Amino acid sequence: xxxxxxxxxxxxxxxxxxxxxxxxxxxxxxxxxxxxxxxxxxxxxxxxxxxxxxxxxxxxxxxxxxxxxxxxxxxxxxxxxxxxxxxxxxxxxxxxxxxxxxxxxxxxxxxxxxxxxxxxxxxxxxxxxxxxxxxxxxxxxxxxxxxxxxxxxxxxxxxxxxxxxxxxxxxxxxxxxxxxxxxxxx
Numbered sequence: 001x002x003x004x005x006x007x008x009x010x011x012x013x014x015x016x017x018x019x020x021x022x023x024x025x026x027x028x029x030x031x032x033x034x035x036x037x038x039x040x041x042x043x044x045x046x047x048x049x050x051x052x053x054x055x056x057x058x059x060x061x062x063x064x065x066x067x068x069x070x071x072x073x074x075x076x077x078x079x080x081x082x083x084x085x086x087x088x089x090x091x092x093x094x095x096x097x098x099x100x101x102x103x104x105x106x107x108x109x110x111x112x113x114x115x116x117x118x119x120x121x122x123x124x125x126x127x128x129x130x131x132x133x134x135x136x137x138x139x140x141x142x143x144x145x146x147x148x149x150x151x152x153x154x155x156x157x158x159x160x161x162x163x164x165x166x167x168x169x170x171x172x173x174x175x176x177x178x179x180x181x182x183x184x185x186x
Contacts (some may be wrong), residue, residue: 010153013070035061037160038167039075039085045139045146046087049116049177056087056176067094068156071179072106073163076137079151085095087163089116089179090148092128092136094156094164100125100149103142114139116179126148135159 041054048071050056058075068074068090078084092098096107103120105112121142130136135151139145148154164178 009120035059036164037075039087039163041087044141044144046073046089047100047141047144048118049089050087050163050166051139051172053169056163057117057167058161059164062162062164063159068159068162070112070181073176073178074137075157075160075163076154079154079158085160085163088137088139088145090135091138091148092130092153094130094132094134096136097127097129098125098136098148099127105138114179116177117142119143128153132158 029064037048037058037060039056039058041052041056044052056075056113056151070090071092072090074085074090075085091105091112094109097109099106099109101124103122103124105114117140119142128136128148130153133156136148137154138149143170162178165175166172
C-alpha cells in the first residue's frame with residue numbers, strides 16, 4: 001500500500017521531468033535562433049576549402065559583435081531564392097570597388113592575394129562599386145560558383161552568419177579556415 005508521503009514525490013518527479021524538457025527545448029530554440037545554426041555544404045563552389053556534405057556550425061553571434069570582414073566565409077540566404085542558403089567568401093566590402101581582370105580580383109585597383117585558390121577563373125568583370133550595406137562574395141572554386149559575378153552584390157540583411165566550425169566528417173573536424181587581410185587587400 002502506498003503511503004501519502006510517496007505520492008507528492010511521484011508528482012514532483014513528473015513535474016521536474018516536464019520542467020527539464022521544457023527548459024531543454026527553450027534553450028535549444030534560443031541557441032538556434034540567436035547564436036548558432038548548422039549548415040551542410042552542397043555543391044563544389046567552395047572547394048577545396050569546403051567540400052560536398054561537410055557539416056558546419058555557423059555563428060550568428062559573430063556579426064552582432066563586429067562587421068563582416070574580407071576573407072570571411074559566410075552562410076546567407078540566396079538573393080534569388082530566399083528559401084535556399086548558400087556559402088561563399090567575402091571579397092569586397094561596402095564602399096570599395098571590385099574589378100576582375102583575366103581572373104584576378106582587384107579591390108580599389110589593388111590586386112587581392114588569394115592563397116586559398118587552386119585555380120583562377122578566366123574572364124573579366126567590370127568595376128563594381130559596392131554600396132553601403134552590401135558585400136561582394138565569391139566561391140573559392142571560381143569556375144563552379146554562382147556568386148556576385150552573376151547576381152550582383154549581396155545585401156547584409158541576407159547574411160545568416162559566419163562559418164565557424166566543421167563537425168563532420170570527423171577527419172575535417174576543426175575551425176573553418178578564414179583568410180585574414182586586415183584593412184587593405186594584400
